[in-house]
Amino acid sequence: MSDEHTTPQGSRPSHRTAAIIPAAGRGVRLGPGAPKALRALGGLPMLVHAVRAMARARAVALVVVVAPPDGVSEVRRMLDEHPLPDGGTEVLVVPGGETRQQSVRHGLDALPVGVDAVLVHDAARPLVPVDTVEAVISALRDGAPAVVPAVPLADTVKEVEPAVGRAWEQVLGTPDRSRLRAVQTPQGFDRAVLAEAHERVACEGEGATDDAGMVERLGRPVVLVPGHEEAFKVTRPLDLVLAEAVLARRRAHDGY
Ligand code: CTP
Numbered sequence: 001m002s003d004e005h006t007t008p009q010g011s012r013p014s015h016r017t018a019a020i021i022p023a024a025g026r027g028v029r030l031g032p033g034a035p036k037a038l039r040a041l042g043g044l045p046m047l048v049h050a051v052r053a054m055a056r057a058r059a060v061a062l063v064v065v066v067a068p069p070d071g072v073s074e075v076r077r078m079l080d081e082h083p084l085p086d087g088g089t090e091v092l093v094v095p096g097g098e099t100r101q102q103s104v105r106h107g108l109d110a111l112p113v114g115v116d117a118v119l120v121h122d123a124a125r126p127l128v129p130v131d132t133v134e135a136v137i138s139a140l141r142d143g144a145p146a147v148v149p150a151v152p153l154a155d156t157v158k159e160v161e162p163a164v165g166r167a168w169e170q171v172l173g174t175p176d177r178s179r180l181r182a183v184q185t186p187q188g189f190d191r192a193v194l195a196e197a198h199e200r201v202a203c204e205g206e207g208a209t210d211d212a213g214m215v216e217r218l219g220r221p222v223v224l225v226p227g228h229e230e231a232f233k234v235t236r237p238l239d240l241v242l243a244e245a246v247l248a249r250r251r252a253h254d255g256y
């Protein structure tokens with residue numbers, strides 16, 4: 001049997017790496033329209049950009065897309081219409097859940113035996129550069145069980161008391177900005193560590209918005225690598241304008 005994970009030189013990589021792309025959200029903050037991952041950016045669905053961003057990393061042999069539960073066949077068809085340029089990466093589509101945490105769980109459950117490193121990447125971060133993906137994979141290979149790309153904050157952050165029944169929120173404190181980081185995806189994990197986190201951390205309310213936070217709750221170390229400004233999350237309408245501008249800049253600069 002041929003082994004699709006074998007490198008062109010014929011040697012096996014020490015890790016078999018898969019990427020899970022949670023794409024089952026509705027994109028409420030983006031406003032009315034199709035589910036966020038299916039909205040167009042530069043003429044292609046956001047999800048296609050995200051899948052390509054993962055497949056561009058040579059180590060990624062499998063991408064598991066977690067689609068809206070009622071949209072699995074639509075997403076499958078859409079991905080088949082936009083095949084990966086280099087073909088070598090397998091793409092599975094599975095149905096998602098009510099929360100991001102549940103959607104990631106569904107993706108984890110679909111991973112085949114033999115995968116031992118997992119990236120979890122938001123479909124809503126379609127423009128992450130391959131160097132950021134490679135930096136996460138490289139830290140995993142160097143032995144970190146959980147790796148997160150992160151950037152310093154531009155804004156100062158206040159901790160507040162929610163304004164329940166009062167006119168104003170009250171400030172409780174101002175954390176030292178130099179010690180804060182905004183985290184991005186792909187977050188990378190030793191598969192067993194991420195599976196244990198999803199096994200042991202219950203999904204409460206909206207669930208975890210960040211897989212690394214679940215690993216932290218197990219008491220396992222999480223390390224950071226430099227993130228990238230182009231790995232921003234498309235959340236609100238203005239983010240679409242920024243994403244189109246990034247794509248236009250790439251086209252102008254390197255014929256992307
Ligand atoms: N996600 C998911 N399953 C859910 C909720 C979210 O797979 N039940 C995914 C989204 O598709 C997205 C990523 O998690 O790629 C990050 O979530 P977010 O940016 O919050 O996207 P949405 O939940 O779609 O947006 P909103 O919160 O504005 O509705």
Ligand code: MG
Pocket residue numbers: 025
């Ligand atoms: Mg959300």
